[in-house]
Amino acid sequence: MPFKKLSAVATVTGAALAALSAPQALAADAQTVMFGDSIFANPTYGQIGTTSSLSPAADTALSSATHGIEDTPGAPSPQGCPQGHSNVGRELERVSGQHVANYACSAAKAAGQSHRKDFEEQINGAIANNDLNGATKNVLIQFGANDLQEILRPSLSSANPYFDGMKRSIQRVRQAAPHAHITVVGYPAISARNGAVCPIRTSAPGSTDAGFNLDYAGLVRTGEDQVNSAMYKAARANGVQYYDLRADSINHGMCAPDSTRWISGKWEYSVPHNLFNHLTHLGNRNVAQLLNSKVLSH
Secondary structure (H helix, E strand, O other), X not given: OHHHHHHHHHHHHHHHHHHHHOHHHOOOOOOEEEEEOHHHHOOOHHHHOOOOOOOHHHHHHXXXXXXXXXXXXXXXXXXXXXXXXXXXXXXXXXXXXXOEEEOOOOOOOOOOOOOOOOHHHHHHHHHHOOOOOOOOOEEEEEOOHHHHHHHOOOOOOOOOHHHHHHHHHHHHHHHHOXXXXXXXXXXXXXXXXXXXXXXXXXXXXXXXXXXXXXXHHHHHHHHHHHHHXXXXXXHHHOOOEEEOHHHHOHHHOXXXXXXXXXXXXXXXXXXXXXXXXXXXXXXXXXXHHHHHHHHHOO
């Protein structure tokens, strides 16, 4: 009898250990999950095969007298999407103390049909990896810039792919992470308050750090307003929070001085950054601080 009892205990203990070692029993500990496009992913030029140059000669002359242009690549997203070492997710993990799973992928859309992982595919990955579950605290969503064509579809259309995609995906997030605080995060300010942009940013030693101001007849500002308005409407229609990042970064757009610029120029040779028209390293740090204080802490 004692032998049988010991055998029974050993069997139960072994089964328990086996269950604990099984992959499905090891829940991921991501507290914040991020879905989005290249603003959150922030890949480098080399990672996505893109360059930003005036000309080869100008590149050489300018870069020799200014800061480095491209940061080193970082680890990819959990689904293999290219991400730079400097990005909002890594900075948010640092300042919040939470484990952040950043699924953002450049070119991604809420409506789908891009050549990389779109919103729905990012959710598939987060569920498969058990990053999106009942213990998830926060979900940050940022899509719209690559969906502009869908957003501008005439209102008389029977369906709008952007709004339909946002609705479908937010519902899936809510089902997979029922206790999470879901926030649609607007884009950081690119143009200045008056709509001006400064695409050429150079700051050779001894020069001023002012940019060349072009207002483009307000086209950039119009695009920003249309995209952010659509994001706000999508958040409100689906009962989730919208965070107006543009309002909180309005003094740090492309025309801001080097010391306060969060968005790089089209030709940026003045401050460290990963990709043109995207967040600078300073921008990544400060946007993460805003998200931590105004979204994660509430």
